[in-house]
Amino acid sequence: MTSLELESHDLANGGHDLVEASCSDQAGFSGFMAAVNLSDLVQLACLENKERKLVVQTKRARGEIFFSMGEVVHARFGELIGEEAFYEIMCLSTGTFRFFPEEPPEQSIEVPWNFLLIESLRRKDERSIMDENPEEQPPGVIIVDDSRFFISRLREILTENLSASVIAEARNGKEALEYLDDTRPDLVTLDINMPIMAGDIALKHIMIRSPAPVLLISNFNDRHTPKIMEYLRLGAVDFIAKPGADGSWDLFVKRLGNAVASAPGFMIQNIRRARNPKMAVEKSLPGMPADKLTVILGGYGGLLEIQKIMPELNLEDSKSLIVFQQMCQHFSNAMAGYLDRFCSFSVKALETGAPLLSNQAWISGLDAGWKVEADETGAGIYRDRSKQIFEAEQFLRELSVIFESDLTVVLLSGIDLDLIQGLDAVSSAGGRIIVQDPGSALHPGPLRDILALGIGEKTACAEDIASILSDSRQQSRGKTWPES
Numbered sequence: 001m002t003s004l005e006l007e008s009h010d011l012a013n014g015g016h017d018l019v020e021a022s023c024s025d026q027a028g029f030s031g032f033m034a035a036v037n038l039s040d041l042v043q044l045a046c047l048e049n050k051e052r053k054l055v056v057q058t059k060r061a062r063g064e065i066f067f068s069m070g071e072v073v074h075a076r077f078g079e080l081i082g083e084e085a086f087y088e089i090m091c092l093s094t095g096t097f098r099f100f101p102e103e104p105p106e107q108s109i110e111v112p113w114n115f116l117l118i119e120s121l122r123r124k125d126e127r128s129i130m131d132e133n134p135e136e137q138p139p140g141v142i143i144v145d146d147s148r149f150f151i152s153r154l155r156e157i158l159t160e161n162l163s164a165s166v167i168a169e170a171r172n173g174k175e176a177l178e179y180l181d182d183t184r185p186d187l188v189t190l191d192i193n194m195p196i197m198a199g200d201i202a203l204k205h206i207m208i209r210s211p212a213p214v215l216l217i218s219n220f221n222d223r224h225t226p227k228i229m230e231y232l233r234l235g236a237v238d239f240i241a242k243p244g245a246d247g248s249w250d251l252f253v254k255r256l257g258n259a260v261a262s263a264p265g266f267m268i269q270n271i272r273r274a275r276n277p278k279m280a281v282e283k284s285l286p287g288m289p290a291d292k293l294t295v296i297l298g299g300y301g302g303l304l305e306i307q308k309i310m311p312e313l314n315l316e317d318s319k320s321l322i323v324f325q326q327m328c329q330h331f332s333n334a335m336a337g338y339l340d341r342f343c344s345f346s347v348k349a350l351e352t353g354a355p356l357l358s359n360q361a362w363i364s365g366l367d368a369g370w371k372v373e374a375d376e377t378g379a380g381i382y383r384d385r386s387k388q389i390f391e392a393e394q395f396l397r398e399l400s401v402i403f404e405s406d407l408t409v410v411l412l413s414g415i416d417l418d419l420i421q422g423l424d425a426v427s428s429a430g431g432r433i434i435v436q437d438p439g440s441a442l443h444p445g446p447l448r449d450i451l452a453l454g455i456g457e458k459t460a461c462a463e464d465i466a467s468i469l470s471d472s473r474q475q476s477r478g479k480t481w482p483e484s
Contacts, residue, residue: 038090039117041097046070046113053102056089063089066104072113074104078452081459082108083116084439090120091127119269139186139260140167144176144202145217146194150242154189154217162257171195173202180210186263190236192218192227200227203234207273213237213266213442215259225334232303233274237266237442239303241328251329262300262414265445272440272463274307277342286346286360289378290320292406293356293399294469297392298325299414301442303335305462306412310361311342312466321361322350322381324390326414329367336363352383366390366417372398379403396422405430410465411450412436414443423455434468435459 038056042065045052049070056063065086066074077085086109109116141164145151151169158164167183170176174197176188188206192199203214216231218224220241228239238259243252298306302325315321327335332349340347343361348354350364356379364370369387372395373380379402396419399407409426411419413436423433435456438444450456460468 038092038097039121041099042072042090042113042117045099046072051101051103053100053104054097055100056092056097057095063092065089066102068104070113072109072111072116073107074109080438080448080451082437082439083111084437084444084448086116087120087123090117091124137264138163138165139263140165140183141260142166142168142170142176142179142183142185142188142212144170144173144189144194144199145191146171147191150191157253157256158260161253162260164260173197173199173205176202177205177209180206180212184210185212186266187260188212188214189217190214192216192224192231200231200234203231203236207235207271211268211271213263213268215240215256217242217256220328220331222334222337225338229307229335229338233276233307235268235271235273235304237300238326239328239331241331255328259300262416262443266300266442267444268442270440270444271301271304271442272461274304277307277311280311280342280344282344284315284317284345284359286355286357287317288358290356290358290360291318292320292408293379293403294319294321294408294410295396295399296321296323296325296410296412297415297417297419298323298412299416299443299446300326301413302415303327304413304442305436305465307339308462309410309466309469310339310347312470313343313345314466314470315345315359315361316470317358319358320356321345322356323361323363324366324392325363325412327365329365332363332365339363350381352381354381356380364390370395372402374402390417392417392419393422397425400425400429400431403429403431407431408434408469410434410436410469411447411456412462413441414446416443416446419450420453420455423450427455432457434465436465437461 041054045054045067052067054065063077063085064075065072072086075082075086075089077088080088141158143151143154143166155166155169158166167185168179170179172194190199190203206212206214214236216228216236216239232239240252240255243249296306306323306325336347336349345359345361347361347363350362354362362381366389368390369384370390371382371384373382396409407426407429408431409423426433433456435447435451437459438447440461441447451459458468
């Protein structure tokens, strides 16, 4: 069999440089190909319909793409695997590459190769635009609200306080869809209650016709919780409550600013809506002090993933769960009450003195300090009044001392906290660290950064995390990391 090797010493400018082709067997051909880039090579390998490995090497990184039966079936790039690894490789602009005959070690990609190429070209174009005009691309926002006053106030905040660009204003969902046919915003703010086309109908149409990150901004009380959770289940990225009569605009501006700053990093195409939840058939009451503990940490996109994980989770009679999720202040009570109906265990908002009991889950935002205390009767969580925000590193260090190898940490989409030393403590104590697959995350950047450091025992999409956590047989010792 003839083994073809391709090598390029410069992939800059799209890779349109001279490429040398040589055959390792005598009964082959040698020559040169011009105007070849990585996309051309992927197409060539797929049309060839053989098992091959394409190795791409730069000064700082190495990537591998595997082909089988006319499709891209697997890719590796640093700690990344699957689609995200493929996209990172295809966005490289300089380096060398070679082909080798080799069977794929696994299948991590199921998307047809032509769709992969289209998405990779889109991402590369976006990066090139940002590189050329880094200071000329303010985040673009479409405001959708039926209140003229609130539209005016929101426009003022976005343009004057947050340096964003308001590219359209819509009074209802129907108008918003018309704007989205012609524009591609970084963020859409959406009120829940509007005339002509309600917010939930508008959201469904947006996610199907013109996918864009949608931020819910609406009045809030406990009656709205099921509707808000439904919006988040369908793919809304977050919820921010409109300022009430107390005029709490400072907190509103801070939360909105975080969302606007993060929006360019959102990958809306990664969103897979959660299934409609079913009421829990059986309910286990909190029991004895927990022998094992799982901590879930989530940022933008985490509110969706939690709805996939918690209803499918089995805490058995020995595990406790704590969820720290970026969310609107005071939303944890409403969220816990909502999820409690669909989980086989008790779900409550975290409060000071909360005991870590089996079949008990606690939920909290990131806007309060917490500490762990333990004695011979078990462990509990207490408010740390000296801290105004959740300090994850110290919290994980405290838990790793208590639970050692029986501690599992799950990192979900967008979790952007100082975590490295805390995760190091978890791993050193023998605990587990599970990272959501960046290719399934709305905000994959923070997860990629963590994986790039070699952190994480396993990556998985949210739909698989519940089964991983519920299978006690998969409990294993953590690995030793290089010093950070």
